[in-house]
Amino acid sequence: MALPGASCSDGLADCLELSAGYLSQMAHNLSSMCGANLWMPARVTRFRTAAIAPLTPRELMLDGELFPAVARVEIRVVPAALRCSCLLTGRRRIQTR
Numbered sequence: 001m002a003l004p005g006a007s008c009s010d011g012l013a014d015c016l017e018l019s020a021g022y023l024s025q026m027a028h029n030l031s032s033m034c035g036a037n038l039w040m041p042a043r044v045t046r047f048r049t050a051a052i053a054p055l056t057p058r059e060l061m062l063d064g065e066l067f068p069a070v071a072r073v074e075i076r077v078v079p080a081a082l083r084c085s086c087l088l089t090g091r092r093r094i095q096t097r
Contacts (some may be wrong), residue, residue: 003044011079030037050075057089 008013031038051074057069069089 001096005044009079011077012048013075013077015045015047015050015051017043017045048077060086062086 003014003016036074041051052075053072054070057071060067060073067086067088068088070087072087
């Protein structure tokens with residue numbers, strides 16, 4: 001499990017910010033799959049609300065799904081529910097549940 005302290009009912013989102021090289025990422029993946037969680041080359045942050053706006057639109061992976069050219073992301077956490085809104089280039093908005 002990549003985020004062993006995560007809970008779907010505490011009203012907080014656990015965000016994994018990872019910028020590791022290939023070998024470090026593989027060590028993390030293997031450690032997580034084995035349940036050992038010995039290698040964590042990332043910063044974990046918990047939040048209730050967040051907004052992310054890169055200087056230029058970027059590709060975003062959110063819960064395993066890729067979104068191209070994202071200009072801004074706003075996230076609001078509700079206990080036991082997740083709703084996310086992405087503003088893509090061209091002002092097109094995608095919402096997920």
